Structures are given as C-alpha cells and as structure tokens.
Amino acid sequence: MTSVEMxxxxxxxxxxxxxxxxxxxxxxxxxxxxxxxGVPWGKIIVMILALAILVASCAVAWVFQDWxxxxxxxxxxxxxxxxxxxxxxxxxxxRTAKRDFTALFHYIKILSLSRRLTKSNSAIPDVFHSTVLxxxxxxxxxxxxxxxxxxxxxxxxxxxxxxLRAQGVKKGDVVAIMMNNCPEIPATWLGITxxxxxxxxxNTNQTGNTLLHSINIAKCDIVIYGEEFDEAFRxxxxxxxxxxxxxxYINRPLNTSSNAVLVAEAANDFTSMLESTQPPAWFxxxxxxxxxxxxxxxxxxxxxxxxxxxxxxxxxVFMASGVHYLGGLNPKDIIYCPMPLYHSAGxxxxxxxxxxxxCTIVLRKKFSASAYFKDCIKYNATAAHYIGEMCRYILAxxxxxxxxxxxxxxxxxxxxxxVIWPEFVKRFNIRRVAEFYGATEGNANIxxxxxxxxxxxxxxxxxxxxxxxxxxxxxQETGEPIRxxxxxxxxxxxxxxxxxxxxxxxxLASRAFLGxxxxxxxxxxxxxxxxxxxxxxxxSGDILVADELxxxxxxxxxxxxxxxxxxxxxxxxxxxxxxxxAEQRDAVVYGVEIPNTEGRAGMCGIVDLDDTLDLDKLNKAxxxxxxxxxxxxxxxxxxxxxxxxxxxxxxxxxxxEGYDPNKxxxxxxYLDPKLDKYLPLGIEEYDKIISGQIRL
Numbered sequence: 086m087t088s089v090e091m092x093x094x095x096x097x098x099x100x101x102x103x104x105x106x107x108x109x110x111x112x113x114x115x116x117x118x119x120x121x122x123g124v125p126w127g128k129i130i131v132m133i134l135a136l137a138i139l140v141a142s143c144a145v146a147w148v149f150q151d152w153x154x155x156x157x158x159x160x161x162x163x164x165x166x167x168x169x170x171x172x173x174x175x176x177x178x179x180r181t182a183k184r185d186f187t188a189l190f191h192y193i194k195i196l197s198l199s200r201r202l203t204k205s206n207s208a209i210p211d212v213f214h215s216t217v218l219x220x221x222x223x224x225x226x227x228x229x230x231x232x233x234x235x236x237x238x239x240x241x242x243x244x245x246x247x248x249l250r251a252q253g254v255k256k257g258d259v260v261a262i263m264m265n266n267c268p269e270i271p272a273t274w275l276g277i278t279x280x281x282x283x284x285x286x287x288n289t290n291q292t293g294n295t296l297l298h299s300i301n302i303a304k305c306d307i308v309i310y311g312e313e314f315d316e317a318f319r320x321x322x323x324x325x326x327x328x329x330x331x332x333x334y335i336n337r338p339l340n341t342s343s344n345a346v347l348v349a350e351a352a353n354d355f356t357s358m359l360e361s362t363q364p365p366a367w368f369x370x371x372x373x374x375x376x377x378x379x380x381x382x383x384x385x386x387x388x389x390x391x392x393x394x395x396x397x398x399x400x401x402v403f404m405a406s407g408v409h410y411l412g413g414l415n416p417k418d419i420i421y422c423p424m425p426l427y428h429s430a431g432x433x434x435x436x437x438x439x440x441x442x443x444c445t446i447v448l449r450k451k452f453s454a455s456a457y458f459k460d461c462i463k464y465n466a467t468a469a470h471y472i473g474e475m476c477r478y479i480l481a482x483x484x485x486x487x488x489x490x491x492x493x494x495x496x497x498x499x500x501x502x503x504v505i506w507p508e509f510v511k512r513f514n515i516r517r518v519a520e521f522y523g524a525t526e527g528n529a530n531i532x533x534x535x536x537x538x539x540x541x542x543x544x545x546x547x548x549x550x551x552x553x554x555x556x557x558x559x560x561q562e563t564g565e566p567i568r569x570x571x572x573x574x575x576x577x578x579x580x581x582x583x584x585x586x587x588x589x590x591x592x593l594a595s596r597a598f599l600g601x602x603x604x605x606x607x608x609x610x611x612x613x614x615x616x617x618x619x620x621x622x623x624x625s626g627d628i629l630v631a632d633e634l635x636x637x638x639x640x641x642x643x644x645x646x647x648x649x650x651x652x653x654x655x656x657x658x659x660x661x662x663x664x665x666x667a668e669q670r671d672a673v674v675y676g677v678e679i680p681n682t683e684g685r686a687g688m689c690g691i692v693d694l695d696d697t698l699d700l701d702k703l704n705k706a707x708x709x710x711x712x713x714x715x716x717x718x719x720x721x722x723x724x725x726x727x728x729x730x731x732x733x734x735x736x737x738x739x740x741x742e743g744y745d746p747n748k749x750x751x752x753x754x755y756l757d758p759k760l761d762k763y764l765p766l767g768i769e770e771y772d773k774i775i776s777g778q779i780r781l
Contacts, residue, residue: 174546177546178546178547180634181546184535184543187534187535188411188534188543189548189551191410191411191534192410192552195406195407195595198402199402199403199406202375202399207370208279208370208372208373209379209398209441210275211369212402213238213440214367216235216442217239219443220235222234222236224445225238225268225445226447227446228267228268233268233272238275241268241269241272241359242275243276243364243365244339245272245276246276246279246280246365248276248358248359251362254277254280254306254307255281256282258281258282259282259304259307260277260284260307261284261287261299261305261309262274262285262286262308262309263287264334265313265450265451267336267448267450270286270426271432271436271439271440273309274380278370279368281373281377282372283378283379284379285299285305285380286380286382286432287300287383287427289314291391292320293320295390297321299391299393300321301326302392303602306330307329309332309334310331310333311333311336312333312334330353332355333353333354333355333356335354335355339356339359375397375399376398376597378396378397378599379396379397379400379401380401381393381396382394382427392606393603394429394599395601396525397594397599399595399597400528400594400599402441403530403595404437405434405435405440405442408438408519409438411519412495412497412521412534413495416443416444418444418445418468419444419446419447419466419468420435420444420445420447420466420468420470421460421461421466422446422447422448423451423452423457423460423470423475424472426448428525430470430499435470444468452475457475461491461493466491466492466493467492467493468494468496470497471498472498472499472500475498476500476502477502477669479509480508480512481668484512488514489513493513495515495516495518496518497520499522499541502661502664503538503638504661504664505669506518506538506539519532520541520542522542524625524627526600526601526623527587527598527623528587528589528596528597528599528623529588531543531544540636540637541638542637543631545635546634553590554586554588555585555616555622556577556584556585556586556629556630557574557612557624559577559583559628566615572614573617574615577630577631579631579632580630582629584624584626584628584629585627585629586615586622586623586625588620588621589621598610598623610626611624626642628646640657641656642657648676649676649685649686650714652714654687654714654715655715656675659717660673662707662710662711663691663703665710666702666706666707666710667698670698671691671726672692673689673691673736674687674690675688676688676740677719677743678743679781681777686719687716688721688743689721691720692723692724692725692726698722700762701762703763704716716756717756718755718756718781719744719756719766720753720754720756721751721752722752722753744766744774746768753766753767755774756781758780
C-alpha cells in the first residue's frame with residue numbers, strides 16, 4: 086500500500102497536543118525509550134525508598150503479627166505502590182485492554198493461518214483450490230447480470246494456464262494484465278501464477294510513456310490486455326521490445342462446445358485461444374510457494390512514474406486476513422467492490438476475501454457515487470469497500486429513501502476523512518467502519534478494530550512489542566528519522582507527529598520486506614539501526630500521530646507537509662477543512678515558494694465549475710477552523726483535479742506551475758494580509774509579489 090490519504094481534525098490534534106506530553110511522561114514511567122538518560126535519578130531514588138518502606142512494613146507485620154497479616158500488608162502496599170507510580174499506565178490499560186486483547190486474539194488467527202500455509206508451502210492458486218473444494222457452486226463473483234461460481238473461476242484459470250504453457254510460459258516469466266474490472270482479471274492471474282510466473286496488474290489509466298514505463302520496469306514477457314485498450318497499445322507498439330508478446334482479450338462468453346466453429350479475430354486473440362483449449366486437471370502451483378512472487382502492483386504515481394511493488398502469496402494472505410479478522414468480516418459476507426482491481430486494495434485485500442475465505446464479491450466496472458448503495462441493495466451486500474474520496478462523493482449525492490434500505494453491516498477501506506465520518510455513518514446507518522492503513526510495498530498493516538471514529542488503527546500501550554510497528558520522530562520536511570547520540574531512532578510521543586514503520590524480520594513471512602522490482606528504490610524505503618544497531622524497518626513516509634490511548638490518526642505524507650511562518654502545515658488537514666466549508670468540492674493543497682521568503686506558502690486548487698465559489702465566505706470559514714499559518718495564501722479555481730485511479734490527487738504539475746499567471750490559465754487569487762481578503766492575481770500582482778512590493 087502506497088500511500089493513503091486520511092485526516093485528523095483540529096479538535097483531535099488540539100486534544101492530543103494538550104494531553105501528549107503529560108500522558109507520555111506518566112505512561113512511560115522509568116521506561117521512556119526516547120530518553121537517552123533513561124529514568125531521572127530523583128525518581129529512581131524515590132522508587133527505591135518506596136520499595137524499602139514496603140519491605141520494612143512487611144517485616145514489621147511479620148514480627149509483631151503473623152505471616153498472614155504480612156501478606157495482607159504486602160498486597161495493600163503493592164496496590165498503593167502501583168497506583169502511586171503507575172496510575173497512568175493502569176488507567177490506559179483499563180481503557181484499552183479489551184481493544185488490545187481482541188486484536189491480539191485475531192492476530193493469533195492471522196499468524197496461525199500464515200504458519201499453516203507456510204508449512205504446506207501453498208501459493209494463492211493452491212489456497213483458492215481448497216476454497217473451491219469447500220463450495221464449488223457458490224457464487225464467487227457477481228458483475229451486472231453475470232454470476233461466476235468458484236468452480237467456473239478455477240476452470241477459467243486452468244484454461245489460462247494451459248494456453249500460456251503452450252506459449253512457453255514458465256516459472257520466473259512475467260505476464261502482465263491490463264483489463265477493466267471483470268472476473269477474468271483474478272481468474273487470469275490465478276492461471277499465470279499457477280505456472281510460477283508473476284502477474285503485473287497494470288493501471289488502466291496509463292497510456293503512452295507511462296504505460297511503456299510500467300511494461301519495461303516489470304520486464305514483461307507477455308501482456309494480456311482488454312480490447313478497449315487497443316488504441317493505447319497501437320500507440321506504444323513501435324517502442325516496445327519486439328520480443329514482448331501482446332494478447333488481446335475480447336470480453337465475451339467463451340464458446341467451448343466441441344462442435345463450435347472458432348474464428349480468431351487475429352493471431353493474438355487470447356479469447357479464441359481459451360475457447361480452443363481444454364482446461365487440464367488441477368495441479369499444484371509451480372512457483373516458489375507461499376513466499377514466492379505472485380503479483381506486481383504499481384504505485385499510484387502521484388509524485389512521478391509508477392513503481393512496481395512485489396506482492397507474494399504470504400503478503401496477500403497477511404493483507405487480506407488482517408482486514409478479514411480485524412475488520413469483522415466472515416465467509417458468508419457478500420462484499421461490494423467498485424475498486425479498481427489493479428490496486429492492492431481491490432486486487433489483493435478484497436480479492437483475498439473470495440480466494441482465501443470464500444466470500445462472494447460484487448464487482449463494478451467503474452465507481453459511481455449515486456449507484457454505490459443502490460448496488461448494495463440490488464446484490465444484498467453485507468459489506469462494502471471504499472477508498473480515498475469515495476465516501477465524500479457518496480455523501481455529496483442527494484438524500485434518498487434508499488439510503489438506509491441496504492443490508493451493509495460494515496464498510497472497510499482507507500481514506501475516509503474524519504470530518505465526514507460521523508455524517509456518513511449516520512446518513513447511511515453504517516454500524517461499523519473498519520478503516521485500515523498499509524502501504525502496498527510495505528510489510529505492516531493496521532486496522533481500526535473497535536470503531537474509533539477517525540482512527541486508522543492503534544499501537545498498544547500495554548503490550549507494544551506484540552505487533553512490530555512503531556511511530557518514529559522525524560524531520561517532517563526531509564522525512565528522515567531523528568536520531569539520538571547513539572545513532573538510533575527515537576519513538577514519537579503521544580500527540581507528536583511521527584513516521585510509521587514496520588520492523589523487518591526476513592525469517593517471518595509476515596514481517597519480510599519485498600519492496601519494489603527496482604532494488605535501488607526498495608533500499609530507499611528501508612531505515613537501518615532503528616532501535617538497535619543492525620536492525621532495520623520499512624519506512625512508510627506517512628506521518629501519523631498517536632493519542633494517549635495509542636489510537637493512530639493519519640496526518641500527512643512527509644513530502645506533502647510544508648513549513649510556513651515557522652510552523653509545519655499538513656496539506657491533508659487543510660484540504661479537509663476547505664472541502665468541508667466549500668460544499669465537499671475537490672480541493673488540493675500544496676506549498677509554493679515566494680522569492681526571499683522562508684518556507685513555502687500554502688496554495689489551494691479548488692474545483693469551481695460554475696464560478697459560484699464565494700471566496701469571502703470561504704476565507705471567513707477557514708479562519709475559524711485553521712490557524713493563520715495554515716490558511717492558503719493562494720487560491721486557484723479549477724474545472725477539475727487530476728486524480729489517480731485510486732482517487733488520490735496529483736500535485737506535482739500544480740506545484741510546478743505555482744501561482745504564475747503566465748503558466749496558469751485558471752483564475753488565481755492571493756490573500757491580501759492588510760484587507761484579509763482574496764484578491765485577483767494577474768501578471769501585475771505576480772510581478773509585485775516576486776519583487777517583494779506585495780509582501781505576504
């Protein structure tokens with residue numbers, strides 16, 4: 086999981102900041118790993134004196150009374166001692182014990198499943214075969230009016246294996262897939278990976294050089310693409326390595342009858358190849374088993390060209406089972422998935438619910454806000470998946486009588502903004518939101534296990550060593566961990582923003598870090614000498630903040646946070662505030678440079694199709710929600726925001742264009758500090774800002 090876009094509102098930040106220092110000091114009595122000097126000597130002396138008094142009191146009771154009285158005195162004094170020196174820890178333990186031990190119970194289930202599959206060395210196609218044997222005729226995938234049973238999915242995948250074997254595909258080869266959402270995607274990659282080959286899942290929004298880049302970095306031998314991408318492949322064919330085979334899949338019901346007259350549209354007609362090939366008997370995967378490579382999932386490319394992250398069978402099991410057990414799903418669930426299947430959320434986490442656990446998945450070719458809950462009603466969905474800005478778009482649809490007529494018990498995903506969370510739950514009568522967090526290329530996932538509003542998961546305060554994740558102190562501008570005099574990293578305190586890490590243990594499948602196909606890019610995601618010299622961890626690049634009870638909230642990406650007026654500004658927080666007061670319009674925030682001015686000024690691109698955005702009203706409303714340093718200095722009214730296929734907003738080009746009217750055709754405004762008002766920004770105003778005549 087690349088990276089995710091979530092927020093924690095200013096009220097939570099203020100609460101966390103107020104409680105952070107005091108809560109941490111009390112909680113970590115004598116055990117603060119952030120401190121180089123450990124426990125203060127004064128505190129140690131007091132604790133030793135207290136222990137001495139405790140022992141002396143017991144001795145007096147023993148001498149003048151009896152041993153039973155001595156034990157009673159001991160018990161009373163131990164309780165008093167704990168309350169005096171560890172009362173905050175006891176308070177936190179009382180508040181979080183149920184959460185922590187519930188999560189621990191499910192985590193043991195995840196580890197048990199992982200160990201079982203490690204022992205049998207089962208790849209995902211093998212795991213799926215076990216699922217097929219349990220209920221071959223159960224619906225596996227529903228899409229529009231089509232129904233695919235588990236047996237049909239496996240039969241299709243076996244045909245794929247047979248066709249590709251005839252084409253010479255073997256262990257270690259790379260066969261990519263580029264199709265719009267359909268059951269054939271997982272069925273095809275099951276067939277590919279059964280042969281020991283790896284299946285990159287190419288983003289369907291890619292064209293030209295980006296598509297060419299994705300094919301090349303994965304070192305593809307074959308690409309299977311949907312007929313709807315004919316033009317995209319015609320454009321790049323001349324630049325492709327001639328050894329790469331291109332197969333076109335035409336989406337139609339397979340005509341597999343023995344007397345059918347099969348006419349291939351072209352030599353690369355993959356559908357005709359499938360029709361003319363009988364599925365072989367099932368056979369065990371020929372790859373490297375549970376820890377072997379399965380898929381390549383591409384990062385969203387919000388900050389440049391996509392990178393191919395390596396997904397093994399073990400990684401997919403860990404991701405899917407984490408959401409399944411900790412998110413409250415069960416094998417009887419019918420799960421609605423409008424997610425693109427080339428992304429880890431839809432392609433691994435939700436596909437895993439079917440392939441591993443036997444859930445029924447409802448697919449939709451393309452997300453529609455107005456159809457989201459209507460589809461849930463149509464297919465009797467009991468769970469639904471979301472990502473990014475989906476929930477905001479759904480909430481922006483007009484209220485309807487059908488809003489509460491669905492059977493959805495739980496929604497799960499990542500990226501629901503905290504500011505819309507309560508309204509979404511109330512309007513659509515959602516009992517549970519299982520927000521999760523994890524990077525596609527990473528080795529750690531966290532899940533909101535107890536419906537804590539706004540939280541993306543937690544780190545235990547009473548048994549922190551059980552789940553090997555941590556939040557490190559970090560320089561938010563450079564993204565580099567802050568180290569102590571011994572060269573080791575430091576833990577962030579409650580209320581203090583820090584970077585999320587997952588500790589690496591190559592000997593454990595669940596803790597291994599596979600990274601990207603590009604080893605140099607992988608190395609950049611590893612931080613070494615974390616808590617001991619020689620250890621290592623995956624560093625996410627995402628800034629999180631923990632409250633006193635250990636609940637984690639997304640703050641920002643390290644590259645997105647910028648500094649202005651001596652303060653760190655969270656783009657995610659500003660985007661949420663602006664979107665809320667601007668009727669849930671798309672808003673993207675980024676930092677821009679002003680000559681001879683320290684830091685970066687905030688700039689907000691906001692969608693205003695009909696030119697109805699009232700900037701005076703926006704300015705007054707934002708001033709109530711955000712501190713002065715976080716308010717955008719520049720506004721850019723746009724007709725649309727460039728989004729990735731996973732609903733992340735691209736900022737790179739906007740940041741390059743900045744507030745220069747010579748480069749930007751959209752309407753620009755700047756915040757006049759004297760009038761406290763947004764004024765039009767033309768070439769004359771731009772020149773004055775650059776020269777320093779207008780000081781911001």
